[in-house]
Amino acid sequence: AQSVTQPDIHITVSEGASLELRCNYSYGATPYLFWYVQSPGQGLQLLLKYFSGDTLVQGIKGFEAEFKRSQSSFNLRKPSVHWSDAAEYFCAVVQYNFNKFYFGSGTKLNVKP
Amino acid sequence: DADVTQTPRNRITKTGKRIMLECSQTKGHDRMYWYRQDPGLGLRLIYYSFDVKDINKGEISDGYSVSRQAQAKFSLSLESAIPNQTALYFCATSDYRSPGANVLTFGAGSRLTVL
Numbered sequence: 001a002q003s004v005t006q007p008d009i010h011i012t013v014s015e016g017a018s019l020e021l022r023c024n025y026s027y028g029a030t031p032y033l034f035w036y037v038q039s040p041g042q043g044l045q046l047l048l049k050y051f052s053g054d055t056l057v058q059g060i061k062g063f064e065a066e067f068k069r070s071q072s073s074f075n076l077r078k079p080s081v082h083w084s085d086a087a088e089y090f091c092a093v094v095q096y097n098f099n100k101f102y103f104g105s106g107t108k109l110n111v112k113p
Numbered sequence: 114d115a116d117v118t119q120t121p122r123n124r125i126t127k128t129g130k131r132i133m134l135e136c137s138q139t140k141g142h143d144r145m146y147w148y149r150q151d152p153g154l155g156l157r158l159i160y161y162s163f164d165v166k167d168i169n170k171g172e173i174s175d176g177y178s179v180s181r182q183a184q185a186k187f188s189l190s191l192e193s194a195i196p197n198q199t200a201l202y203f204c205a206t207s208d209y210r211s212p213g214a215n216v217l218t219f220g221a222g223s224r225l226t227v228l
Contacts, residue, residue: 036217044203045219090155100158101217103156
């Protein structure tokens with residue numbers, strides 16, 4: 001069975017500092033990977049996705065993520081965090097035939113002024 | 114108007130009551146999903162539907178039922194609500210016809226409290 005692990009439940013960074021949120025997945029074939037963001041009281045918004053090709057993918061709001069097959073990881077990064085980035089972030093993987101999406105448990109990001 | 118609309122946005126009910134959460138979409142997507150979000154558990158799939166005649170159970174379907182009334186409408190019912198069904202519920206859609214664009218589009222969520 002597929003699984004997605006986000007080892008950090010909460011992360012606090014200072015505004016302007018860099019950010020890396022970790023995501024590890026368990027899947028036998030090349031996965032399709034996603035990062036979603038959930039702002040307080042909102043639904044989930046797609047930040048970026050990886051299907052194939054270049055392993056470094058760019059997303060909205062200045063985020064990027066790197067797929068590392070050898071580490072089964074898809075970590076999310078941002079060079080300089082803004083206060084508006086405070087939210088919960090979810091990593092997700094989908095089966096090859098797009099039947100089901102599996103989500104990690106989420107990482108809550110707090111941004112200190 | 115939102116692409117995926119969920120009603121109600123908030124609902125408080127009592128144990129044993131029947132509750133229906135509704136979802137409608139204007140994206141023309143064929144696939145629709147119901148997820149449940151609990152703190153620390155992420156999103157768990159309750160039911161999903163690939164078209165009006167194709168409905169499938171997800172990870173946690175016990176205590177829930179669904180109805181796909183039309184391509185654009187997918188309802189989730191709790192026949193007899195219990196307190197541990199208190200959660201945030203999300204409807205989502207996806208378009209299988211375009212694999213390269215196959216992502217989930219979410220509604221804003223329905224917060225259900227069962228007393």
